[in-house]
Amino acid sequence: MPSLNQHSQESAQIGDSVDVSPVARLIRWFTANGGELSADVEIGFDASSGYHCRATRNLSSPVVAKCPLSLTLSHLNLDHTQSLVPHVESPLAKCIGRIPNNVLTYLLLVEQRLRTGGSVLKWQPYVACLPEPSAMTTPLWFGPEDMQCLAGTNLARETAVKLDRLTEEWNQANEVMESLDINTNVFSFDWFRWAATIISSRAFISTHIIPDKDTFPILFPVVDILNHSPTAKVEWDFHPFQDFTLKILNHGDVRPGDEVYNNYAPKQNDELLLGYGFCVADNPVEQFAIKMRLPPQIEEAARSMKMFEPVNVPFGMDTSFLAVDPNEEPEYLRPKGHPFGRYENRLPFFRAIPPRIVHMFFIQALMNLQIPPGNIQADSVPSRVVLETLLLTYEAIDNRSQTLPLAPKRQASFSNDKQKYATIYRDGQAKILHSIRAELKAVLDALRFHDGVPTRPVIISSTEALTRLSSDFPSRAEHLQSGLASQYGLDFSTWARYSAEIATLETGQQPAELSVWKLVLCLFLISYEHTEAAASPGRQAYSDWIEYLVEQTPLPTTATVDAEALEGFIRGWEQNRDQVERAYTWADEVVDKYAFPVVEEVEGEEVQRICMYLQLGPGDAGNGDWMFKGL
Numbered sequence: 001m002p003s004l005n006q007h008s009q010e011s012a013q014i015g016d017s018v019d020v021s022p023v024a025r026l027i028r029w030f031t032a033n034g035g036e037l038s039a040d041v042e043i044g045f046d047a048s049s050g051y052h053c054r055a056t057r058n059l060s061s062p063v064v065a066k067c068p069l070s071l072t073l074s075h076l077n078l079d080h081t082q083s084l085v086p087h088v089e090s091p092l093a094k095c096i097g098r099i100p101n102n103v104l105t106y107l108l109l110v111e112q113r114l115r116t117g118g119s120v121l122k123w124q125p126y127v128a129c130l131p132e133p134s135a136m137t138t139p140l141w142f143g144p145e146d147m148q149c150l151a152g153t154n155l156a157r158e159t160a161v162k163l164d165r166l167t168e169e170w171n172q173a174n175e176v177m178e179s180l181d182i183n184t185n186v187f188s189f190d191w192f193r194w195a196a197t198i199i200s201s202r203a204f205i206s207t208h209i210i211p212d213k214d215t216f217p218i219l220f221p222v223v224d225i226l227n228h229s230p231t232a233k234v235e236w237d238f239h240p241f242q243d244f245t246l247k248i249l250n251h252g253d254v255r256p257g258d259e260v261y262n263n264y265a266p267k268q269n270d271e272l273l274l275g276y277g278f279c280v281a282d283n284p285v286e287q288f289a290i291k292m293r294l295p296p297q298i299e300e301a302a303r304s305m306k307m308f309e310p311v312n313v314p315f316g317m318d319t320s321f322l323a324v325d326p327n328e329e330p331e332y333l334r335p336k337g338h339p340f341g342r343y344e345n346r347l348p349f350f351r352a353i354p355p356r357i358v359h360m361f362f363i364q365a366l367m368n369l370q371i372p373p374g375n376i377q378a379d380s381v382p383s384r385v386v387l388e389t390l391l392l393t394y395e396a397i398d399n400r401s402q403t404l405p406l407a408p409k410r411q412a413s414f415s416n417d418k419q420k421y422a423t424i425y426r427d428g429q430a431k432i433l434h435s436i437r438a439e440l441k442a443v444l445d446a447l448r449f450h451d452g453v454p455t456r457p458v459i460i461s462s463t464e465a466l467t468r469l470s471s472d473f474p475s476r477a478e479h480l481q482s483g484l485a486s487q488y489g490l491d492f493s494t495w496a497r498y499s500a501e502i503a504t505l506e507t508g509q510q511p512a513e514l515s516v517w518k519l520v521l522c523l524f525l526i527s528y529e530h531t532e533a534a535a536s537p538g539r540q541a542y543s544d545w546i547e548y549l550v551e552q553t554p555l556p557t558t559a560t561v562d563a564e565a566l567e568g569f570i571r572g573w574e575q576n577r578d579q580v581e582r583a584y585t586w587a588d589e590v591v592d593k594y595a596f597p598v599v600e601e602v603e604g605e606e607v608q609r610i611c612m613y614l615q616l617g618p619g620d621a622g623n624g625d626w627m628f629k630g631l
């Protein structure tokens with residue numbers, strides 16, 4: 001390719017000799033009309049990144065390209081009432097004020113590209129170097145197979161939304177043009193989509209060059225030919241109402257042959273893919289967009305209880321989200337080591353999660369546990385509430401991560417760039433989501449307790465509770481186990497067997513472990529209350545816990561169960577009929593309120609256990625700090 005400075009010195013006449021390449025014509029047109037391009041670079045082309053800029057020798061100055069306002073392309077060129085940029089004659093001028101400015105720019109671009117509509121072909125050399133529809137790689141151009149690469153990602157939905165919006169804009173523009181007797185045949189949806197993609201992938205915002213008007217998209221020929229690198233050090237030097245210069249700040253580091261990059265600002269891969277049609281592998285600013293709202297009635301109730309006041313935002317979180325409409329901006333999950341830092345939170349395991357989402361699950365936790373918000377101080381949240389908030393957050397992230405599994409091992413080759421970039425984006429998103437799921441899971445795993453005497457609040461399954469019952473009240477435990485064995489066919493030959501079986505057993509479409517828990521808690525209550533025996537540390541921990549649960553959920557005055565139904569499981573019910581009935585009714589309520597599922601590995605398989613949170617009595621109602629100590 002000839003060096004561009006040679007071209008820049010040639011006289012610029014559009015439409016001259018046919019053997020001049022489109023790039024050479026572009027540069028001649030550009031420089032003849034006030035544009036500047038460094039003599040140390042050339043414009044090259046390759047199939048994967050299209051036109052790009054490359055150093056032919058060491059850069060003698062930071063300036064790579066400078067585009068005057070007079071060469072820009074935007075709807076403003078159609079507006080004959082202004083004198084900031086040259087006017088073009090076009091029927092589209094009639095549409096000013098009747099079609100949105102960005103849409104008018106699409107239409108003007110199509111006119112220029114198709115050399116039609118009677119408009120002066122002012123930007124012909126520029127438009128001739130714009131990528132063809134066949135080169136477009138944003139999801140607006142994805143076929144069904146390409147879309148499959150986006151399955152489970154946020155972009156799968158956003159692409160459909162964007163296409164709908166574009167179709168709507170196209171329909172409305174056609175209506176206006178028809179009403180003004182403008183021939184609309186030329187503005188097919190495909191060309192309209194092409195122009196919209198050109199704008200999203202290379203337009204700048206007008207604010208810096210025309211600060212006194214509302215922002216609109218504006219094209220700066222040639223400056224827009226540089227590709228993006230997230231590490232490029234550049235300056236966008238705008239002189240209002242005059243020109244825009246792109247400078248390379250570390251121009252001394254650029255070697256002959258190096259590609260010279262712009263930096264389109266830190267952008268995540270969803271924005272890059274949707275707007276530009278490419279992605280950055282291992283993009284350092286990548287986050288995971290997440291949109292969650294409380295059900296409207298719960299949100300309403302929470303609002304009336306002043307839960308959206310800053311004093312009711314727990315864990316030392318930043319409260320600024322309260323002033324932002326949740327529909328305006330998405331929230332992002334941030335992986336460890338993210339360059340923007342993570343979210344302020346006294347509890348480290350919540351630092352990946354946006355405060356709005358943690359607050360939302362905090363509200364949900366209070367509702368689930370039936371704790372009136374007035375009883376909670378945001379700076380000293382009981383650990384049971386912390387745990388419930390964590391469980392709800394984990395459940396939501398876990399559910400989402402099941403719709404976006406971690407990437408399988410892939411072959412390095414793809415059938416096209418769309419699939420290559422979609423896969424980079426998709427895999428990066430899955431990686432973030434699963435890493436945050438794993439962080440939360442690690443906290444839950446660390447709280448899970450299997451053997452010995454709990455010395456801190458722990459999560460226990462019915463296996464640990466039954467073990468404790470066996471050691472403290474062997475004959476009651478034996479009776480219960482034989483009842484469970486005959487009712488459910490459970491095998492108690494080893495605890496591992498029991499765990500494996502109970503995890504997969506259902507009764508009435510509910511996990512059978514819920515029923516076991518109700519019986520065990522009922523037995524704990526009637527046994528500990530009436531036992532004088534000196535407590536072992538293990539027994540003490542459990543009996544303190546039961547005492548605490550009774551404090552939280554007092555015994556009912558009337559029962560909802562008939563003790564006879566418990567005959568096979570609870571010994572001596574005849575003598576203590578009323579007591580057993582009330583204890584079981586209590587246990588039923590406690591389990592409904594507090595039991596939760598936890599995934600664990602039993603005999604090499606991941607299974608779901610129903611667990612309870614064993615607090616060490618009222619003294620442990622503290623602020624949840626223990627949850628991360630020593631983790």
Ligand SMILES: C[S@@+](CC[C@H](N)C(=O)[O-])C[C@H]1O[C@@H](n2cnc3c(N)ncnc32)[C@H](O)[C@@H]1O
Binds near residue numbers: 050051130131227276
């Ligand atoms: C502002 S234009 C840059 C010029 C463009 N290469 C061309 O052929 O006209 C932005 C487009 O360039 C391509 N591009 C920019 N940076 C890229 C990169 N780092 N990797 C792959 N393609 C890139 C994408 O197609 C994007 O939509």
